[in-house]
Amino acid sequence: MSDKIIQITEMNKWFGDFQVLKNINLEVEKNKKIVVCGPSGSGKSTLIRCINRLEEHQQGSIIVDGNELTEDTKDIEKIRAEVGMVFQQFNLFPHLSILDNCTLAPIWVKKMPKKDAEELALQHLEKVQIADQASKYPGQLSGGQQQRCAIARALCMEPKIMLFDEPTSALDPEMIKEVLDAMVNLAKAGMTMIVVTHEMGFAKEVADEVIFMDEGMIVERAETKEFFANPKSDRTKLFLSQIL
Amino acid sequence: MMNKLNFLQPDKNNLNTYLYTGVILVSLSIFIVFLNSFFNKDIISFLPGSISFFLPLILGFIGLHLIRIDYSGLKFLDRVNKNINTNNFNAFLSLLIVFVIIKSLPPLLSWFILDANIAGDSKDVCTGSGACWTYIKIWFNRFMYGMYPNAEQWRINLSFIALASLGTIGFFATEKFKKYLTLYYVVVYPVIAFFFIFFFISGGPIFFDFSYGIIAAVISVIIGFFIPSKFKMYYFIIVPITLYILLKYVFFYEELIELGKLEALEWVETGAWGGLSLTFIVSFFCLIFCFPIGLFLSLGRRSDFPVIKYFSIGMIEFWRGVPLITVLFMSSVMFPMFLPEDMFIDKLVRVIIAISLFEAAYVAEVIRGGLQALPRGQYDAAKSLGMGYWKMHILVILPQALKLVIPGIANTFLALVKDTPLIFVVGLLEIVGMLNLAKTNPEWLGFAMEGYVFASVLFFIICYAMSKYSYNLEQKYKTER
Numbered sequence: 001m002s003d004k005i006i007q008i009t010e011m012n013k014w015f016g017d018f019q020v021l022k023n024i025n026l027e028v029e030k031n032k033k034i035v036v037c038g039p040s041g042s043g044k045s046t047l048i049r050c051i052n053r054l055e056e057h058q059q060g061s062i063i064v065d066g067n068e069l070t071e072d073t074k075d076i077e078k079i080r081a082e083v084g085m086v087f088q089q090f091n092l093f094p095h096l097s098i099l100d101n102c103t104l105a106p107i108w109v110k111k112m113p114k115k116d117a118e119e120l121a122l123q124h125l126e127k128v129q130i131a132d133q134a135s136k137y138p139g140q141l142s143g144g145q146q147q148r149c150a151i152a153r154a155l156c157m158e159p160k161i162m163l164f165d166e167p168t169s170a171l172d173p174e175m176i177k178e179v180l181d182a183m184v185n186l187a188k189a190g191m192t193m194i195v196v197t198h199e200m201g202f203a204k205e206v207a208d209e210v211i212f213m214d215e216g217m218i219v220e221r222a223e224t225k226e227f228f229a230n231p232k233s234d235r236t237k238l239f240l241s242q243i244l
Numbered sequence: 245m246m247n248k249l250n251f252l253q254p255d256k257n258n259l260n261t262y263l264y265t266g267v268i269l270v271s272l273s274i275f276i277v278f279l280n281s282f283f284n285k286d287i288i289s290f291l292p293g294s295i296s297f298f299l300p301l302i303l304g305f306i307g308l309h310l311i312r313i314d315y316s317g318l319k320f321l322d323r324v325n326k327n328i329n330t331n332n333f334n335a336f337l338s339l340l341i342v343f344v345i346i347k348s349l350p351p352l353l354s355w356f357i358l359d360a361n362i363a364g365d366s367k368d369v370c371t372g373s374g375a376c377w378t379y380i381k382i383w384f385n386r387f388m389y390g391m392y393p394n395a396e397q398w399r400i401n402l403s404f405i406a407l408a409s410l411g412t413i414g415f416f417a418t419e420k421f422k423k424y425l426t427l428y429y430v431v432v433y434p435v436i437a438f439f440f441i442f443f444f445i446s447g448g449p450i451f452f453d454f455s456y457g458i459i460a461a462v463i464s465v466i467i468g469f470f471i472p473s474k475f476k477m478y479y480f481i482i483v484p485i486t487l488y489i490l491l492k493y494v495f496f497y498e499e500l501i502e503l504g505k506l507e508a509l510e511w512v513e514t515g516a517w518g519g520l521s522l523t524f525i526v527s528f529f530c531l532i533f534c535f536p537i538g539l540f541l542s543l544g545r546r547s548d549f550p551v552i553k554y555f556s557i558g559m560i561e562f563w564r565g566v567p568l569i570t571v572l573f574m575s576s577v578m579f580p581m582f583l584p585e586d587m588f589i590d591k592l593v594r595v596i597i598a599i600s601l602f603e604a605a606y607v608a609e610v611i612r613g614g615l616q617a618l619p620r621g622q623y624d625a626a627k628s629l630g631m632g633y634w635k636m637h638i639l640v641i642l643p644q645a646l647k648l649v650i651p652g653i654a655n656t657f658l659a660l661v662k663d664t665p666l667i668f669v670v671g672l673l674e675i676v677g678m679l680n681l682a683k684t685n686p687e688w689l690g691f692a693m694e695g696y697v698f699a700s701v702l703f704f705i706i707c708y709a710m711s712k713y714s715y716n717l718e719q720k721y722k723t724e725r
Binding site: 049052054077078080081082083084085087089091092093094095104105108109110150153154157 | 619621622624625626627628629630631632635639640643644647721
C-alpha cells in the first residue's frame with residue numbers, strides 16, 4: 001500500500017439539485033498538512049465532512065486508509081474512529097465534564113479501561129494546556145478553551161488523520177492564537193491534517209500544500225510557498241488579494 | 245391627580261408619622277373584615293350600606309399608599325413595599341386577596357374541622373353542618389384496597405413497602421455499583437415489581453410461579469458472583485430463565501400441584517382489587533411501560549427506515565387520535581373477541597397495556613421535541629468519534645434530550661395518574677370509582693362532597709410529590725450552561 005492515506009477520485013456530490021462538489025480529485029499522503037481555503041459556500045466543509053462520511057457522496061470514490069467509503073455502515077464507524085474531527089462550533093457534549101468528554105469515546109468505542117482512558121485524556125489535555133479544567137463543564141469554559149478541549153477529545157481516539165472544519169471562525173480574535181498554537185504543536189508532532197481555515201498565517205507556518213476551492217471545484221493546489229508567491233489562476237489571485 | 249397624591253408620599257424626614265398612620269389604617273381595615281368574617285360583627289354598620297361595604301378597602305388602600313416609599317431601611321417595610329405594594333393597582337389587588345382569604349376562612353374551617361364529625365361509626369352522628377369524616381373513616385379500608393379481602397390486605401402493604409424500599413436502593417449504592425443503577429431501574433426493578441404485584445398480590449396457584457422466580461433469581465445472583473465479567477451479560481439472561489423453567493416443569497412440578505392446593509396464598513382476582521392501591525398499581529406500571537415505548541416510538545419516528553418510521557407515525561397518530569375512554573372500552577370488550585377461545589388475558593393487564601400505549605404516544609412526541617432541540621453538531625461530533633446509532637443515542641443524544649423534556653414528561657405523567665379513574669368503564673374501581681360506588685350506598689347517601697374532597701386531597705398529594713420530584717431532577721441535572 002502506498003502512503004497515500006486519503007484518495008478521492010472523480011467525486012461528485014449534490015444537495016438536491018444543487019451540485020456542491022464537482023469532480024474532486026485529491027490525494028493526501030501520510031503526515032502531510034493540507035490547508036483548504038476558499039470563499040464561503042465553495043464546498044470546503046462539505047469536502048472534509050465527506051472524508052468521514054458525515055455527508056454522503058453520490059459519485060466517485062473516497063478511500064481512507066485503504067477502506068473505501070460506501071453504504072456499508074459497519075466499516076464506517078471504524079473509519080470514523082481513525083479520523084478525528086474538530087468543528088467550528090466545538091460541539092462538546094454539554095452534559096459531560098471536560099474529562100468525560102475526552103474519555104467517552106475511548107471507553108465506549110475503543111473499549112479502553114476507564115483508568116487508562118483518563119490517563120490518556122489528561123495527557124492530551126495537558127498538551128493543549130487545559131488539564132486544570134478537566135473537572136469543569138463545557139459551559140464554564142471560554143470558547144478557546146472549549147475548542148482546545150475538542151482537539152484533545154479527537155486526539156484521545158488516537159486518530160491517523162485530523163480534520164479541522166474552520167476551527168477558529170467562531171472564536172474571539174484573542175482566543176484564536178491559543179487554538180492555532182495547539183494545532184501547530186500537533187502539526188509538528190507529525191499528524192496528518194486537513195484544515196479548512198481562513199487563517200493564512202497558520203497556512204504559511206505549517207501547511208505543506210494549500211488547496212483553493214471555488215464553486216465546488218478544486219481551482220488550485222500548490223506547495224505553500226508557491227501558492228502564496230505565484231498563484232496561477234486569476235480566481236486565486238483575486239481571493240488572495242482580498243484576504244491578505 | 246398624581247400631584248395631589250404625591251404630597252401624601254412619605255420621605256425620609258416624616259417617615260414615622262406616615263408609617264404610624266398607614267399601619268393603623270391598614271390594621272383597622274383588616275380588623276373590620278376579620279370581625280365581620282369570624283364573629284359576624286359589623287362595627288361600621290352605622291354607615292350607609294354601600295360605604296360600609298367598601299370602607300375597609302378604602303381605608304386599607306389609603307394606608308398602603310401612605311407607607312409606600314422607595315427605600316426606608318426598615319427590612320419588613322421594604323419587603324412589603326417591594327412585594328405587594330409597588331403601585332396603587334397592586335396594593336388594591338393585594339388588599340382584595342387578603343380580604344377574600346379572611347372572608348373564606350371561617351366557612352372552610354367550620355366545614356373541614358369545627359362543625360365536622362369524625363366520631364362514631366354510622367351516619368347518625370353526622371348532624372352538624374360540616375363535613376362527615378365518619379363516612380371516610382368507615383369506608384377508608386375500601387377506599388384504599390377496594391374489594392380486596394380484609395384478611396389478605398397485608399400482601400398489598402408488604403408489596404408496596406418492599407417495592408418502595410427496593411426503589412430507594414439508588415440512594416445507598418456505592419460508587420462501584422452506580423453504573424449498574426440504570427440497568428437496575430430500567431430492567432430489574434420493573435420485573436421485580438411485576439412479580440410482586442401479579443403473583444404476590446394476586447396469589448393462588450400462580451403464586452408458585454412467583455416463588456420459582458425468586459428462587460431462580462437468588463440462586464443465579466449467588467452463582468453470578470463467580471462468573472467472569474466477560475460472560476455476565478449472557479449469564480444473567482440465560483441462567484435465571486433456565487432455572488425458572490427447570491424449577492417449574494422438572495423438579496417441583498408433581499409435588500407442588502399437591503402443595504399448591506394446600507399452601508398457596510388465597511387467589512384474589514383482579515376485579516376485586518381497587519381503591520388507592522389500584523391507582524398506584526395502574527399508574528406505576530403505565531409509567532414504567534409507557535416511557536420506554538414512547539422513547540422507541542420517538543426514535544422510530546426519526547428513523548431512516550421507512551417501515552419503522554411509518555409504523556411509529558401510525559402508532560403515535562392513532563393513539564393520540566382516539567379518546568382514552570374508548571380505548572379502555574375496546575380493550576375490555578372488543579379485544580377479547582379477536583383472541584382464540586381458550587386464550588385469556590387478565591382485565592387489569594389489558595387496561596395497563598391500553599393506557600401504556602395511549603400515553604406512550606404522548607411521551608413519544610414530548611421526547612421528539614427534545615431530540616429536535618439538540619443542535620445537529622452533537623450528532624456530528626458523536627459520529628465523528630466513531631459511535632454507532634445506539635452508542636450515539638445512549639451516551640450523547642438521549643441524556644441531553646431527556647433532560648430538556650423533564651417538564652414535559654412530568655406533565656404527561658401527571659395527566660396519566662389523573663386519567664386512571666377512567667378505568668371504571670371496564671369495571672375496575674380505583675379510588676374515584678370506589679367513591680362513586682360508596683356514594684350510591686343507600687346507608688350513606690349524601691356524602692359525595694366529603695368523598696370527592698378526600699380524593700382530591702390524595703391526588704393532589706401524589707401529583708404534587710411527582711411534580712416536586714421532577715423539579716428536583718431538573719435541578720440535579722442542571723450542571724452546565
